[in-house]
Amino acid sequence: MRRPIDSLFGRLALLVVAVLMLSHFAWYGLMRLERTQLQTRYAVEEATFLVDAVRQHVARTPDQPLPSRVKLVDPASPDVPAVNPNMPASLEHFVEDVRDRMPAGTQVRVGSPGGPPMLWVRATTDQNWIVVPAQPLRMPRSLDRTVLWLAIIFSFAVMAALFAAWALQQPLRSLAQAVTRFGRGLPVPPVPERGPRELRQLTHGFNQMVQEVGRTEHDRAVMLAGVAHDLKTPLARLRLRAEMMDDAKTRDGVVRDVDSMTHIVEQFLVFAHDGADRSEPVEVDAQCERVVRSYRAVAAGAPTVQTELNAGPSFVLPAATLDRILSNLLDNAHAYGAPPVVVATARTPQGFTLSISDNGHGIAAQDLINASRPFVRLDPARGGNGHSGLGLAIVERLVRRAGGEWEIGNYGGRGLRVLMSFPFEVLPRVAAASESAW
The missing domain is CATH 3.30.565.10 (Histidine kinase-like ATPase, C-terminal domain)
Structure with missing residues (x-):
């Protein structure tokens, strides 16, 4: 029973699909990681910008109301969140990045969980806590259009790669079939020389070998058939003369020898015959x-x-x-x-x-x-x-x-x-x- 994996096309197809799958999954993982990092940097920049904007607003127009979801909280207020020692690693990195963008000594805290994400910031020069909304660090992990596009691109890439593998193995398949015919002694037409340079050179060498072997076989067959054919007439005359001998014992011996030689000549002719039955x-x-x-x-x-x-x-x-x-x-x-x-x-x-x-x-x-x-x-x-x-x-x-x-x-x-x-x-x-x- 033939197994598809044993063929060149099967192995090329398996290799191509495995490489494409590995590269697409690696690309998708890197894209997701880069998107998370970009989102984190964007959230840090946005929080820093909002805090600076609130400070400038308070300094220039303290009598004007603040935007919605932005407020100032007295440090003595019980609403000020305490330092959370069990923050997730991603949130902790976010707080550290915001603190690095602020003046030295700035306190940065995150609001109580359960509500909209809020960022609490107070520098040494601030009289109150500045509370601004923070962008969620991670977008929802539902199956989005990225996965759909990834599947479409992967499918087209696999089809194109399989076609390329099929086109690459076709010349080698033709050469393998020609080698099989040559090994069985069947006529072998010239194999088209196509494909990569090394494969064209191999096919050209095979065609030359077939021509040389065919020419040698033909010459040998012609020589053998000519010799055997030329011997048939003298053998027939020799047998006729032997049957005319008077000595029965000598006649029978010569006839047996002639028959043996005739059989050998016929074997030569059969062996030299190179045509189809x-x-x-x-x-x-x-x-x-x-x-x-x-x-x-x-x-x-x-x-x-x-x-x-x-x-x-x-x-x-x-x-x-x-x-x-x-x-x-x-x-x-x-x-x-x-x-x-x-x-x-x-x-x-x-x-x-x-x-x-x-x-x-x-x-x-x-x-x-x-x-x-x-x-x-x-x-x-x-x-x-x-x-x-x-x-x-x-x-x-x-x-x-x-x-x-x-x-x-x-x-x-x-x-x-x-x-x-x-x-x-x-x-x-x-x-x-x-x-x-x-």
Whole structure:
């Protein structure tokens, strides 16, 4: 099961959202703190201005009434509030800031709680307490428009960042898909060179590598196919002359050698073939049953071949590809394995599997890596008549060309098993490609 967080886009999206969320919350916290500090400074300035204005009013026009909520209180009045030692820290800082703005020796107190906030100030030169209204230090903490605007800005920022992350990972995704196709041996068109400079350089290098590898593979295939094709005619003449020999023992030996050489030439041609399989798709279970039935009838002395076909009719592959896979693996099991040979198919949550296993000695663990390399024989005894070291290499190439993956190994210590897996998504493309060729 794919997890979104495993993709580049998922991780970029998570990183972007986390960074934006952290930055917006930090910005909002700093804004709230700065607003509180600005409010405190404004309240101090306002209180200082009002106290100075009252002093000037009393000095210049003592007979005129004072503004509302501003009054003068006799120091002996019982309404004068006492010093509160348990003031909140913010209020205490406010009183200290007001006292710092006043002349030395000025007394600053805060009115009794429960009523409108009032500030009591008396300097050494004042005859009475000057009482002025004080602005509340903290505004109501209800959800205001700031939070709404923050949510809107955050949403637009996230959408823009996700689009940027998607645009950034698209070239890398195209390159990853091309690498996957190249690893499976499928044709790879040039990948568009876009994105950051480093990614463009990487894509350019990959395109050059694909071109060089394709050119080398093409040259090798042409050379191999040309040599194999040129050998077919002399082999046919050699077989015809061998059948005309009078000595039956010599004739039979030469014919067997010619047949072995012909088989090797045919393997060369199959391995060198680089085109798509244009044969008609067939149900794998039914075709396996037919191939096994004919193999039992034709291959005299072949080991017992059993079938365990449970994939169902949805599992289809091109007929020529499937026949070549089965014939190569059955011949390999016949030559080096031991009965019974089991041809099995199954349906899994990810796709379909096709496996062929025998009960021989298998392949040594250190030789499994080289088992599918072309023209490699794991020991001299396996290079008998008609064997070129291409059987497993052909199977691997055919499986990858059909969009599948393969795994070769010793199964349960009883023999060699080749397990081929075909995901659900590749099978419709295989069928469509084969049908379009017709």
